[in-house]
Amino acid sequence: PRSIWLSRHGESMYNLDGKIGGDADISPRGEMYARKLPELVKQSVGDGRKLTVWTSTLKRTIQTARFLEFEKLEWKALDELDSGVCDGLTYAEIEERFPEDFAQRDDDKYNYRYLGGESYRDVVIRLEPIIMELERSENILIVTHQAILRCIYAYFMNVPQERSPWMEVPLHTLIKLTPKAYSTHEERLSADI
Numbered sequence: 229p230r231s232i233w234l235s236r237h238g239e240s241m242y243n244l245d246g247k248i249g250g251d252a253d254i255s256p257r258g259e260m261y262a263r264k265l266p267e268l269v270k271q272s273v274g275d276g277r278k279l280t281v282w283t284s285t286l287k288r289t290i291q292t293a294r295f296l297e298f299e300k301l302e303w304k305a306l307d308e309l310d311s312g313v314c315d316g317l318t319y320a321e322i323e324e325r326f327p328e329d330f331a332q333r334d335d336d337k338y339n340y341r342y343l344g345g346e347s348y349r350d351v352v353i354r355l356e357p358i359i360m361e362l363e364r365s366e367n368i369l370i371v372t373h374q375a376i377l378r379c380i381y382a383y384f385m386n387v388p389q390e391r392s393p394w395m396e397v398p399l400h401t402l403i404k405l406t407p408k409a410y411s412t413h414e415e416r417l418s419a420d421i
């Protein structure tokens with residue numbers, strides 16, 4: 229049966245500083261994950277199986293996928309949730325500069341739209357073509373971002389999208405989803421980095 233593999237990009241320099249959004253490079257630890265990913269994929273996918281790797285257009289996903297010897301495709305629709313005026317800030321800075329927005333987001337994270345940016349609801353809509361393409365594709369590995377992975381994961385695991393903004397998607401972990409008739413089977417492989 230066909231499967232879908234999901235991974236966040238390796239730790240980025242922004243992750244280290246607690247900054248959101250941006251287009252930062254991966255950190256030395258993220259680089260270790262990138263170098264380990266081919267082995268992890270081999271372990272989970274098996275030898276000789278064809279795979280296509282999808283990334284976003286942001287550096288941290290492309291850098292993370294660069295040692296994988298498969299066909300690759302970059303999708304703008306896989307870029308991280310656009311945090312608009314808050315792009316590049318830490319959560320503490322957002323709370324200080326935009327206290328009302330910060331509270332509103334906590335109240336209704338799914339519907340909250342950053343000023344000049346997006347909400348989770350917006351992301352779910354822009355992911356529709358990706359989901360359609362996934363449904364008609366063979367084995368795909370997606371290397372993308374936390375918010376995006378939450379929405380894709382919720383779709384396949386049948387979790388109501390309103391709950392996706394709060395779901396845990398750890399760094400440096402390869403998630404394998406195998407859709408079955410009535411449910412989706414899940415396996416996680418951690419890189420221990």
Ligand code: F6P
Pocket residue numbers: 243246247248249250308309311373374375393
């Ligand atoms: O901190 C990493 C990150 O991917 C940010 O770029 C993004 O804004 C955030 O996580 C999304 O998570 P949350 O919706 O919980 O703020």
